[in-house]
Amino acid sequence: MSDWMVTQSSSAGRRPRALSPLREHLRDTFWFAPTAAMVSVFVVWVGAQALDTAIVDALQEDRDYETLDELLRFAEDAKAVVSAVGSAMMTFIGVVFSISLVAVQMASGQFTPRVVRLFVRSRITKATFAVFLATFVLTLLVLTSFDSVEDPRAVTSVPLVQSVLTLCMVGLSLLLFVLYVNSTLRLMRISHVIARIASESFRVIASTPVPAVGQETPGLDAVTAWVPHEGRAGVLRDVHVARLVRAARRHGVVLRLIPRIGDFVVPGMPVLAVHGGPVPPRRVLRYAVSVGVERTYHQxxxxxxxxxxxxxxxxxxxxxxxxxxxxxxxxxxxxxxxxxxxxxxxxxxxxxxxxxxxxxxxxxxxxxxxxxxxxxxxxxxxxxxxxxxxxxxxxxxxxxxxxxxxxxxxxxxxxxxxxxxxxxxxxxxxxxxxxxxxxxxxx
The missing domain is CATH 1.20.930 (Transcription Elongation Factor S-II; Chain A)
Known part of the structure; x- marks a missing residue:
């Protein structure tokens, strides 16, 4: 170990963010953002429905039936708009999905299959799908709030706030659609793909610990134990640095990662060497090593x-x-x-x-x-x-x-x-x- 050229943290007191691996793994998935958007829009709809009910109750208490009658007429017009938006959103979603498939196919065929990750990690693509699906779900929920009662005295709720919210979501969808098309066209150009790869690579350099002035490389004690890989076979994507550092500190040992990030590991293969003491309990080291089917930029x-x-x-x-x-x-x-x-x-x-x-x-x-x-x-x-x-x-x-x-x-x-x-x-x-x-x- 004494002849290694080593990089180390610029500040001994700064520890890696615990959620960094989870954040990176979620960025490599396509389900999280749309699912979170649909759940969020349901929560927002519940709040908007409660606000609409409060508005109607306040008008009924004030016996302002003329305003209620105007709201009912507005609701009839808004219902037609919301219905049209709901059917149009499904068409929009199909168009976006088709554009994405064509772009991915062209990029993987002309550049390299590895660049498909750029499309999966694209924030604009995820945001577009998420907002489109959220708008579609919102229109279905708003349609259930329309009351068929025509008498202002008997009405219980008029989806005024919900309709305005739907129109705002439509405007946001149109804006994201324009940005999505522009982003997809850029990713289909090789110069921008290469620039994105370089940008992601420099983020890895920036996150790699830098040498601290005046600190020397310490020697390691003899290996006292080996920790085998117990999960599935695959590419070592990253390690949970904060969890491993915390486990090593509590048990007074030094852990050394055997394979490099990007190596293929199989069950039973040693992944960690323990120096200077007994091996920490397996429950402590659980989920500290992430294995997947392909390499990622993270680490x-x-x-x-x-x-x-x-x-x-x-x-x-x-x-x-x-x-x-x-x-x-x-x-x-x-x-x-x-x-x-x-x-x-x-x-x-x-x-x-x-x-x-x-x-x-x-x-x-x-x-x-x-x-x-x-x-x-x-x-x-x-x-x-x-x-x-x-x-x-x-x-x-x-x-x-x-x-x-x-x-x-x-x-x-x-x-x-x-x-x-x-x-x-x-x-x-x-x-x-x-x-x-x-x-x-x-x-």
């Missing part, structure tokens, strides 16, 4: 590079043959690596309130990230001078930014690229052209 430092590399590889395939898209992906690869060029990597240390290390979480090192960003794309660059020129320019830029101890993998990829081009290019002029660095590929 996964290499997932963004994986997607950018996939997009570049697909763009360079003979079926698509779009080197400009690969250049755009390489732009973001260089940007991502430049942001990590001077950051300590290899592992992240999570400390408790007293500043003691309680959880060691492995992360990819610099060489692995460079290989992830360039190795596969470099193999396809020999047939496209646009890619080889852009990759050389990116490697040259990173060589200027990276400290001396991190230049070896960059120089290695640079030399391998030169060797591959020398073997593939038919003439010396072609080799000179393909090996001329250009940040635009072929500007």
């Amino acid at each position: 996964d430092l290499g997932f963004g590079l994986r997607q950018l590399s996939d997009i570049a590889l697909r763009a360079l395939s003979p079926a698509i043959n779009d080197p400009t898209t690969a250049v755009q992906a390489l732009d973001r690869v260089v940007q991502f690596l430049a942001a990590l060029s001077r950051r300590p990597l290899d592992a992240a240390l999570h400390r408790d309130r007293a500043g003691a290390v309680r959880l060691v979480q492995p992360v990819p090192d610099w060489t692995e990230l460079v290989d992830l960003g360039f190795a596969e794309v470099r193999g396809c660059a020999v047939d496209s001078p646009q890619i080889s020129r852009r990759m050389l320019a990116g490697l040259d830029d990173l060589l200027l930014l990276a400290p001396p101890e991190r230049r070896e993998p960059l120089l290695r990829h640079r030399e391998l690229l030169r060797q591959a081009v020398d073997l593939a290019a038919p003439t010396a002029s072609d080799r000179d052209f393909a090996l001329r660095p250009d940040r635009q590929g072929i500007g």
Whole structure:
């Protein structure tokens, strides 16, 4: 452990938010927002119905039957509007669903299947579905509130507030529909998809613990116990940092995560090593490790590079043959690596309130990230001078930014690229052209 390059919390007293994994998991689902919206609109409808009843009771107490009669006439007109809104909402929902399916199909076929997560996590898409469904549910509830009694003295409730609320929901639905179409069209453009992937990746960098000035990497005691994985097989999505730190502090031990985020784990495989004491009770460690069917951005430092590399590889395939898209992906690869060029990597240390290390979480090192960003794309660059020129320019830029101890993998990829081009290019002029660095590929 003494030779690890370690990142640790910038403040020993700051602890990770306990709901962070839950929040991230809910963002990867599509059912939560519409369900919450329908439940919320039911609660709002109950309040609006009570307010309408209070208005009618107040008018009847004041014997203001003329106003009640006007409200009844308003209710007749509003009922027709609410009925039309209810039928139109189902059509709107079908249109939105169809647009989403077409967009997802095109994005997964042309870019990479991993970008489907961008559509699932899109706040605008979820908000549009949620508001449309909530409006439809509201219209059904409001229709049940209309009273068939025509005598103002016998009426019990007139859905005045409910009708106004329905019209407001219709206006919000129209606004969200416009924003949804604009957002979907943007996500169908590769430049915006790549920008979204880069944005999500930089959020992971920002959430990764940064080194604290003056603190050194402590050594770890011998392993005293191993904690096997007892759940289903799948990809390690994230760990509940706060829960593990709290459990390690209470039992006076240090926990070390064995697999990295994004690794595939199977039942019985060790996931945690315990240092310096007995293993905490299994009930304490329950639900501290999350396993799913695919990787997520949350805590996964290499997932963004994986997607950018996939997009570049697909763009360079003979079926698509779009080197400009690969250049755009390489732009973001260089940007991502430049942001990590001077950051300590290899592992992240999570400390408790007293500043003691309680959880060691492995992360990819610099060489692995460079290989992830360039190795596969470099193999396809020999047939496209646009890619080889852009990759050389990116490697040259990173060589200027990276400290001396991190230049070896960059120089290695640079030399391998030169060797591959020398073997593939038919003439010396072609080799000179393909090996001329250009940040635009072929500007």
